[in-house]
Amino acid sequence: MPTATADPWQALADPTRRQVFARVAGGPCSVTEIARELPVSRPAVSQHLRVLLDARLVEVHQQGRQRVYEMRPGGLDQMRRELDVYWRKTLTRFKDVAERTYRPTATTSEGTQPR
Numbered sequence: 001m002p003t004a005t006a007d008p009w010q011a012l013a014d015p016t017r018r019q020v021f022a023r024v025a026g027g028p029c030s031v032t033e034i035a036r037e038l039p040v041s042r043p044a045v046s047q048h049l050r051v052l053l054d055a056r057l058v059e060v061h062q063q064g065r066q067r068v069y070e071m072r073p074g075g076l077d078q079m080r081r082e083l084d085v086y087w088r089k090t091l092t093r094f095k096d097v098a099e100r101t102y103r104p105t106a107t108t109s110e111g112t113q114p115r
Contacts, residue, residue, distance in 0.1 A: 008079050011055035016040060020048045021071075024058050028070040 012018050016038070023034050031049065035042040049069055052058045057075040060067050 006054055006056070008055040008057055008076070011051050011057060012079075014048070014051075016044075017048045017051060020045060021052055021057060024049075024052070024069050025071050028061075028068045030066045030068055032066075034069075 012021060019038055020034055023029060023037060031042050031045050034049075035045045038045065040048075049058065049060075052069075053060065055075075056072055058069050059072045060069050062068075
């Protein structure tokens with residue numbers, strides 16, 4: 001499993017890694033706690049967390065003998081900004097198409113459409 005990625009999109013492309021991330025997003029937890037809830041080994045969870053760390057989506061703190069992982073504040077900001085750009089472009093195109101193709105229907109004096 002590669003650990004050199006710094007791209008959050010690539011980091012979250014793996015379904016198991018998304019599950020690990022979702023668990024960490026639910027609150028601080030250790031590798032053991034995550035592995036207990038997923039059908040993967042502790043070493044596999046550690047590898048997934050390494051990728052999430054490299055992508056700056058999570059952070060880790062030493063707590064006694066355990067390393068505790070939690071969501072990095074602002075970790076999803078880059079992805080959110082990119083998605084916002086896509087949504088703005090899509091909504092602008094939708095608005096343009098709607099305005100170009102909209103044809104008001106004729107109505108009678110009572111405000112209902114003729115049959």
